[in-house]
Amino acid sequence: MQINDIIKIIFWMQILPCLAYCAYAKGNMYPLDSKYIKYEELNDNLDKIVQINPDLAQKRIIGFSSVEYLPIYALQLGNKNASEAILIIGQHHGEEVIGVNIAFTLAEILLNGYSKNIKQQHLLQRYQIWIVPTLNPEGFRIVSSGILKTKRKNNRDTDNNKKLDLRTDGVDLNRNYPVFWDLDPETDTNSPFYKGSEPASENETKAIVELAQNHNFVLAIFLHSSISGAYNEHIYLPARINNSELFQKNLALARTYADATKKDYLKGNYEVFEGSTSEVGNARNFFFHRMKTPAFLVEIGGKNKRGQSIIHPPNKTLIKIVDKNVNALLSVFYKLDN
Numbered sequence: 195m196q197i198n199d200i201i202k203i204i205f206w207m208q209i210l211p212c213l214a215y216c217a218y219a220k221g222n223m224y225p226l227d228s229k230y231i232k233y234e235e236l237n238d239n240l241d242k243i244v245q246i247n248p249d250l251a252q253k254r255i256i257g258f259s260s261v262e263y264l265p266i267y268a269l270q271l272g273n274k275n276a277s278e279a280i281l282i283i284g285q286h287h288g289e290e291v292i293g294v295n296i297a298f299t300l301a302e303i304l305l306n307g308y309s310k311n312i313k314q315q316h317l318l319q320r321y322q323i324w325i326v327p328t329l330n331p332e333g334f335r336i337v338s339s340g341i342l343k344t345k346r347k348n349n350r351d352t353d354n355n356k357k358l359d360l361r362t363d364g365v366d367l368n369r370n371y372p373v374f375w376d377l378d379p380e381t382d383t384n385s386p387f388y389k390g391s392e393p394a395s396e397n398e399t400k401a402i403v404e405l406a407q408n409h410n411f412v413l414a415i416f417l418h419s420s421i422s423g424a425y426n427e428h429i430y431l432p433a434r435i436n437n438s439e440l441f442q443k444n445l446a447l448a449r450t451y452a453d454a455t456k457k458d459y460l461k462g463n464y465e466v467f468e469g470s471t472s473e474v475g476n477a478r479n480f481f482f483h484r485m486k487t488p489a490f491l492v493e494i495g496g497k498n499k500r501g502q503s504i505i506h507p508p509n510k511t512l513i514k515i516v517d518k519n520v521n522a523l524l525s526v527f528y529k530l531d532n
């Protein structure tokens with residue numbers, strides 16, 4: 195072999211892994227990249243956040259998951275005696291993990307900013323801010339630990355065959371709330387959208403219903419990142435749009451989020467979808483129609499130029515997405531606090 199050939203081989207040996215990485219880096223990474231929070235880290239991460247400012251942060255367990263009895267954690271931030279509360283749920287669907295990272299970063303920023311930023315100080319004095327990083331610890335554990343890339347539902351043995359079929363079993367927690375449940379036709383237990391055997395049949399949903407009944411939530415936001423790619427970078431309002439004052443307030447808050455958030459891969463900002471949305475037992479319908487709380491869902495995952503849905507981007511993109519959405523959440527809180 196000539197010296198030129200050896201140089202060529204060395205060149206390609208160095209360049210090929212780089213090319214492979216670059217192609218990969220624009221898409222999804224699974225197992226998840228290193229900055230994604232894992233199920234096993236939840237408890238320690240919550241403890242670390244509480245330590246930033248123990249007077250303003252409490253770790254709570256608001257319930258246990260339906261099958262494995264995993265704790266459903268929440269952070270209660272701000273003034274414990276405040277009459278008004280805000281709720282952020284980072285995750286309902288197991289593979290939609292970005293919202294879990296957003297939930298933790300939001301808590302860190304709120305607590306770190308308390309002594310420096312007068313607007314943040316006011317937020318934590320006026321409101322209790324409840325942050326539930328994941329409402330679906332069973333699905334989150336499977337996806338974050340590298341067992342399976344997509345696991346939307348909890349681990350309920352919905353076909354009753356006495357074993358867990360990871361790809362088909364489970365209840366879609368965002369179809370299980372006690373509102374419009376009868377209107378949802380999805381009774382196929384294997385469907386990714388299976389609504390459960392009855393309204394609030396699942397412990398996870400019950401935990402949120404109870405939380406809602408015990409606190410005066412004035413705003414509730416739910417973070418998602420749908421793998422289908424069809425809904426990405428949009429904000430979804432409760433069903434049955436109308437001209438009521440409550441609905442207009444809801445719309446204004448959703449628009450504030452959209453205006454503050456640039457799309458990740460395409461041009462422009464997030465958009466509020468103003469067409470009619472599903473009359474099913476989802477969280478935003480429950481909060482808006484049952485609790486009279488402004489509520490909306492944010493679909494975070496981006497779509498790249500090839501039309502591929504990206505919900506597990508590499509660290510660098512993840513961090514950008516998290517920062518952007520935390521800023522958007524703060525903008526919505528400030529708007530509410532006006």
Ligand SMILES: [Zn+2]
Pocket residue numbers: 286287290418419420
């Ligand atoms: Zn979702």
